Amino acid sequence: MTDHHHQSTRGEPRVALVTCTDLADLDPDDRLVLGPLADRGVAAEPAVWDDPGVDWAGYDLVVLRSPWDYALRRDEFVAWAATVPTLVNPADVVRWNTDKRYLGELSAAGAPVVPTSWVTPGQSWQLPADRGEYVIKPAVSAGSQDTGRYDLADPGHRELAAAHVRRLSAAGRVTMVQPYLDAVDTAGETALLFLAGPGGLAFSHAIRKGPMLDGPDLGVEGLYKAEEISPRAATPEQLAVAGRVLAAVPGGRERLLYARVDLIPGADGTPLLVELELTEPSLFIGYADGAPDRLAEAIVDRLRATRG
Structure with missing residues (x-):
């Protein structure tokens, strides 16, 4: 295992894009980064997080992408993350961010959060x-x-x-x-996407998500619901709120490869945090010119840092 890892670091770097069995070939949006990575001399491939046959130490970087079946096995997922070398985002961030009680910590730190x-x-x-x-x-x-x-x-x-x-x-x-914030039905939800750059985590693009919840949950299981997505221009106020949220991330925002800040206008129009996605968010790179390349550059920069 160790020799295999050393061989990879001397030659073409290998990157695992972590997913789940239901998306063994990756979510279509995530596949958009494969070409830009190949253009930069990086071999990237999907790897299912709970596949015991995967040699995680054989990769130079392990990037969490779509392991969306972890929710009912969160303890197992967090334990797995702690065993993976060169995981991004890091395992301690995964532990913190996979339990939404982090919203209480962010609120206590002064970030505007939907009352919970x-x-x-x-x-x-x-x-x-x-x-x-x-x-x-x-x-x-x-x-x-x-x-x-x-x-x-x-x-x-x-x-x-x-x-x-x-x-x-x-x-x-x-x-x-x-x-339930009424603005979801009119303004929709705004997701602000941040990707690592030479100067640290930087704003990349934003999208609008239309309303998804139309009634009670009746216990019907499904991996995810269809989303209504469109590009959106972020406002200075939204970016300022996102900055306050990211400043409160334990360990600092500079360790993050990516972040997604989901905001909805409150009753007075102030952007409120619904979720801070640091573990396995859709990054919607297909909705912004240059975003697949920006993600590829972020991965390459992190590879350089991990390889010394």
Whole structure:
């Protein structure tokens, strides 16, 4: 194993793009970086994170991309990440970012975050007193799995919301409850994509995600839901909020190969953080000119750093 790794560092560098069994050939968006990497003399290939036959030490860099089936095996995934040499983003970031209770830490650090409450397994939970709309989802999830939208003015929705929390609690999962922000239905969600560059993590591009949640979660499983994506220009206010969020990342933003900051306007229009994606976010490089090359350059720069 060690000899194989040393051979790779003397010749063409090898990069693993980490994925899951359902996307063994990578998500189509991720495949867009293969050509730019090949043009730069880098051999990149998909590798399934829980495949026991993969020699992770045989790669010069291991890049997390689409291991989207980890949510129900988060402890196993985090333990695996800790064993992988040259993993990006790093294993301690993976541990922190795969449990959405990090939102509480970011809020405490002064980042504007969508108000969130938490329900731990076995904890009694009372439905919010107001009759607005709420989102309920597990603290460990990928995509929109096990996520539902509830109108608490509807008695049926109130029953389904309580059942959703009970279902997650019975499975030993922490539940997060957030008010549904109406701007999702009009402005949509803005994802700001950052990629590592010579001067550190830098803004690359932004996209708009349309509304995805149309009602309660009824327990139907699926890897991910279809998304309505389009390019978007980031505003100075959004970029400023993203900067505040990234400044609060444990260990510093300079260690990150990529980051995705998902924002939705609050009631007064201020951008609020919905999620900070540092583990396996879609990077939407197909929606911005030059983005596949920027990602390839980020990987090449990191390879140079790891190879000395």
